[in-house]
Amino acid sequence: MSLGKIPEEKAEIYERSSWRVVGELKDDLVVLTTDDPDAPEIFSEPEHLIKPLKRLAKKHTAYWILFLIMFMLSRVGSPFMYSMLGMATFVEGILDIGTAYYILLCLMAVLLLLEFVVHLRSCRHLKKLIKHIERGGELPTGEHYKAKSKIGAVLIPLSIPVIILWFVHLAIPMGEVYLHGTNDLSGLPFPTMQEINIDEYNYYVDGLKKVEGASLANISKSHDLLAPTMIDFSQDCSLFENITGEDENSFEYNVWYYQMRFEKDAKAAVDRMIYNFEHFDADEYHQNARALAESISENFEEYEIDYDGYTPTYDIRNLSRDGGEIKLVNEKYGYGEDDTRQWLIMRFGSKYIRVSYSGSSDLGEYTDLYITKLKA
Numbered sequence: 001m002s003l004g005k006i007p008e009e010k011a012e013i014y015e016r017s018s019w020r021v022v023g024e025l026k027d028d029l030v031v032l033t034t035d036d037p038d039a040p041e042i043f044s045e046p047e048h049l050i051k052p053l054k055r056l057a058k059k060h061t062a063y064w065i066l067f068l069i070m071f072m073l074s075r076v077g078s079p080f081m082y083s084m085l086g087m088a089t090f091v092e093g094i095l096d097i098g099t100a101y102y103i104l105l106c107l108m109a110v111l112l113l114l115e116f117v118v119h120l121r122s123c124r125h126l127k128k129l130i131k132h133i134e135r136g137g138e139l140p141t142g143e144h145y146k147a148k149s150k151i152g153a154v155l156i157p158l159s160i161p162v163i164i165l166w167f168v169h170l171a172i173p174m175g176e177v178y179l180h181g182t183n184d185l186s187g188l189p190f191p192t193m194q195e196i197n198i199d200e201y202n203y204y205v206d207g208l209k210k211v212e213g214a215s216l217a218n219i220s221k222s223h224d225l226l227a228p229t230m231i232d233f234s235q236d237c238s239l240f241e242n243i244t245g246e247d248e249n250s251f252e253y254n255v256w257y258y259q260m261r262f263e264k265d266a267k268a269a270v271d272r273m274i275y276n277f278e279h280f281d282a283d284e285y286h287q288n289a290r291a292l293a294e295s296i297s298e299n300f301e302e303y304e305i306d307y308d309g310y311t312p313t314y315d316i317r318n319l320s321r322d323g324g325e326i327k328l329v330n331e332k333y334g335y336g337e338d339d340t341r342q343w344l345i346m347r348f349g350s351k352y353i354r355v356s357y358s359g360s361s362d363l364g365e366y367t368d369l370y371i372t373k374l375k376a
Helices: 008-016 046-072 075-085 090-097 099-134 143-171 198-208 238-244 263-278 282-299 363-375
Strands: 020-025 029-033 180-182 217-222 229-236 252-259 313-318 325-332 340-348 351-358
Touching: 046 099, 046 143, 075 090, 075 099, 090 099, 090 263, 099 143, 198 238, 263 313, 263 325, 263 340, 263 351, 325 363, 340 363, 351 363
Parallel strands: none
Antiparallel strands: 020 029, 180 217, 217 229, 229 252, 252 351, 313 325, 325 340, 340 351
């Protein structure tokens, strides 16, 4: 092989010496062959090699920079970010993506790093070679680079497929939970609104009758390698209240249930939720709320939001018993009398549940019911 295009006069000399040009490889390499075992060895003039070598070095430089940026922007770091920001534990971050999918992301990240290393080493080697040639040094025989060339022979052709794979992974939805309507509320490992407040539930059922195709609840059931059972559950009056204009017994009831494979993961998730309530940062809350209000007002002219600066308060009660960890949090998030929400957080072994409820019932009165369901 020879680097770069061969001048016509030199090609003629090669042909007279029993060498012939077979083809070119990406305008960087010219392949020559001979059937004569006694044909003289081909030598390229150093100055003729420098220009194509610099072109190759620029290509490898562009690739290693690209692969480094792609690795830094890959979703493989999402669980770490969740954990650092206190939004979720590392395992919760993986569950948000899906453990099987996250394993594939890690494999892709390894490929990105390998591509980065190979192109970086190739770039550095070419730059050293260019300087060596410019100083009049002898051309290397290549005997010391056989192992590296074999690795490069595998990874460098994968550069384009890996780039395509990276763009594909960006297009795949991540962390999205799709709820679907259901009228079958049997067998759930937690109480529904029918068991929490019959008056609100009847009001809810009567309201749903006025909405075509409405279901008693919205639910999502899923499974994961780290969590054999995950359930998201929602019963919310706003579905029909926005249509009927009624708000007599309004409530909002959301449940997140997890059966983890390992108890330590369940405990870490519950500890993180309780810690966030106990160490609520009012300054950070106001800063984020103000930024959100300004963003909405700037991007949507029809929504002019004036941030009122209310500071939420949290009253935390410890109801732990029967071998379970139980916390009830009463949240006051607005100036209105009804601007309240209850959070019930419970854990038994590797199972835990988080309940968000806005309504007239006191979830503390139904703790035994939750315990019975969760222990079953």
